[in-house]
Amino acid sequence: MARHEGARRAALDWVAAHENELSQWTSKIWHFGETAWREYKSAAWYVDRLRAEGFTVEAGSGGMPTAFAASFTTGAGPVIGGYAEYDGVPGNCQAADTRKRPRDGMSPQAGGHTDPHSALGIGSLGGFLAAKAAMQAHGIGGTLKFFGEPAEKVRGSKPIHAARGYYDNTDAFISFHPAYMLPLSNTARWDTHCGASFAAIYSFHCDEPENWLAAPGDSPIPQAHSAARAPGANDALVAMYTLSKMTKESMLPFSMGWSLSEAILTMGQATADNLPAGLAQIQYLCRVPEIAMAEQIFRVLDRNAEAAARAAHCRWERHWVCKSRPGLANHAMAALTWGNLVEAGPPRYGDAAVATGRTIQAELGLEPMEAPFLEACETAIDPREAEAILRRNLPPAQRNSTSDDYTEMCWHAPTVRLYVGRPMLKAPPGFRYPDWAMNALGGIPATIDPTVSCASRTIGLTVVDLLTDGQSLAAAKREFAERTGGGIGGADWIAPLCDHDPPIHFRWPEYVTTVRGEEWWIPAAPA
Numbered sequence: 001m002a003r004h005e006g007a008r009r010a011a012l013d014w015v016a017a018h019e020n021e022l023s024q025w026t027s028k029i030w031h032f033g034e035t036a037w038r039e040y041k042s043a044a045w046y047v048d049r050l051r052a053e054g055f056t057v058e059a060g061s062g063g064m065p066t067a068f069a070a071s072f073t074t075g076a077g078p079v080i081g082g083y084a085e086y087d088g089v090p091g092n093c094q095a096a097d098t099r100k101r102p103r104d105g106m107s108p109q110a111g112g113h114t115d116p117h118s119a120l121g122i123g124s125l126g127g128f129l130a131a132k133a134a135m136q137a138h139g140i141g142g143t144l145k146f147f148g149e150p151a152e153k154v155r156g157s158k159p160i161h162a163a164r165g166y167y168d169n170t171d172a173f174i175s176f177h178p179a180y181m182l183p184l185s186n187t188a189r190w191d192t193h194c195g196a197s198f199a200a201i202y203s204f205h206c207d208e209p210e211n212w213l214a215a216p217g218d219s220p221i222p223q224a225h226s227a228a229r230a231p232g233a234n235d236a237l238v239a240m241y242t243l244s245k246m247t248k249e250s251m252l253p254f255s256m257g258w259s260l261s262e263a264i265l266t267m268g269q270a271t272a273d274n275l276p277a278g279l280a281q282i283q284y285l286c287r288v289p290e291i292a293m294a295e296q297i298f299r300v301l302d303r304n305a306e307a308a309a310r311a312a313h314c315r316w317e318r319h320w321v322c323k324s325r326p327g328l329a330n331h332a333m334a335a336l337t338w339g340n341l342v343e344a345g346p347p348r349y350g351d352a353a354v355a356t357g358r359t360i361q362a363e364l365g366l367e368p369m370e371a372p373f374l375e376a377c378e379t380a381i382d383p384r385e386a387e388a389i390l391r392r393n394l395p396p397a398q399r400n401s402t403s404d405d406y407t408e409m410c411w412h413a414p415t416v417r418l419y420v421g422r423p424m425l426k427a428p429p430g431f432r433y434p435d436w437a438m439n440a441l442g443g444i445p446a447t448i449d450p451t452v453s454c455a456s457r458t459i460g461l462t463v464v465d466l467l468t469d470g471q472s473l474a475a476a477k478r479e480f481a482e483r484t485g486g487g488i489g490g491a492d493w494i495a496p497l498c499d500h501d502p503p504i505h506f507r508w509p510e511y512v513t514t515v516r517g518e519e520w521w522i523p524a525a526p527a
Contacts, residue, residue, distance in 0.1 A: 127459025
């Protein structure tokens with residue numbers, strides 16, 4: 001079958017006609033600034049929007065309150081999947097401004113978008129709505145699946161959706177992300193996809209602090225101030241933190257690039273007393289090329305937790321947050337999407353965007369540049385060329401690099417990983433821009449809208465091609481079968497690893513409503 005030029009033009013026309021709405025939607029999600037597992041407003045907005053667009057939506061899919069699974073069908077035809085992410089990062093509350101400041105009325109510790117997932121979600125949504133318009137205008141049969149994926153920063157929802165069957169019976173997936181590392185800007189991943197990621201929360205419980213040592217005989221009550229007490233959960237957590245820092249180099253020495261990060265969720269509850277803490281929790285997340293590496297890391301962490309708990313007279317538990325698989329390449333999908341990216345054209349920054357970039361440079365004491373953005377933001381690079389550059393610093397045996405849980409979709413249908421340029425400022429030699437500058441550029445319409453528009457055009461064209469060009473989809477599915485040793489269940493196929501419930505009940509950072517109004521759980525300091 002040949003490309004359906006009429007449907008392709010209809011998709012592009014839809015994006016052109018709705019750029020103002022896409023801009024407004026992106027800004028709305030960006031300003032919500034919600035974080036992992038607590039993206040209540042963002043998820044509700046998507047659910048309402050998709051229902052208004054004629055999608056059937058399951059809110060709270062997979063047992064996750066801020067996830068959703070939406071579908072739209074016009075009849076028999078291919079099933080194409082995509083998704084939105086909308087979680088931000090605690091401690092990154094930056095206003096859409098050219099100077100460093102939190103959003104109005106918010107603590108600097110509140111959540112904010114760094115990548116930004118606000119543009120990711122709306123860029124993807126725009127592409128799928130453009131394809132929907134083309135399907136309706138030209139009588140094209142098929143089904144669109146669009147998922148709401150919370151908690152990507154902890155690789156949270158996609159492993160759960162995958163394990164619970166939401167990705168089954170899909171013919172192809174499109175994964176989009178704004179560029180976050182070079183040379184992956186305005187291109188698609190070729191061979192080296194993202195790796196595996198495991199995360200878990202270790203909980204320490206000091207249930208009976210008074211029986212750590214025998215109390216003195218003249219003690220009137222077991223918890224007398226003179227009685228010996230267990231160190232408690234805080235000390236167990238500190239011991240765990242220290243042990244894991246100490247053993248980190250020995251977990252996977254000289255092994256293909258990996259990382260381990262931690263976040264303390266709960267530590268201490270009393271405001272003033274000498275009682276030991278009864279509960280403390282710390283999360284560890286690793287990013288590794290291979291599943292076996294992740295398993296080894298958590299064997300070490302389990303041992304550390306056992307040692308820390310014994311020393312502090314606690315018991316410990318491990319609660320899984322994620323187990324995501326490494327990615328799987330599909331050249332047919334990458335080549336198809338790359339061709340559409342070239343046709344759609346990479347982002348272009350207008351006068352307002354250039355002025356914004358120059359203002360930030362001046363704010364930071366730099367001489368404003370005539371062209372303040374990196375050329376890579378507005379230049380497309382062939383996936384094969386990007387792959388060659390990416391491989392320069394990787395060992396030949398390393399198959400995957402960095403991590404992101406879109407990789408879950410790769411094992412259920414042919415999947416492309418698309419990167420579209422986002423505003424990145426040029427730096428003088430030896431200068432590094434502070435994080436707030438990148439975060440702000442992701443929330444200023446003049447600088448982020450070109451990313452969203454380009455993604456919407458590229459994704460819209462690719463969805464239309466997958467629905468109408470049988471040869472392109474057939475080639476992608478043949479390659480998927482070859483790489484998995486026979487498709488789903490084949491000799492080289494990796495089944496979902498997720499064997500846990502959504503970790504939604506933990507003390508994840510979030511916005512709260514108090515007598516002072518809505519605020520971050522760490523309140524803003526008085527002016």
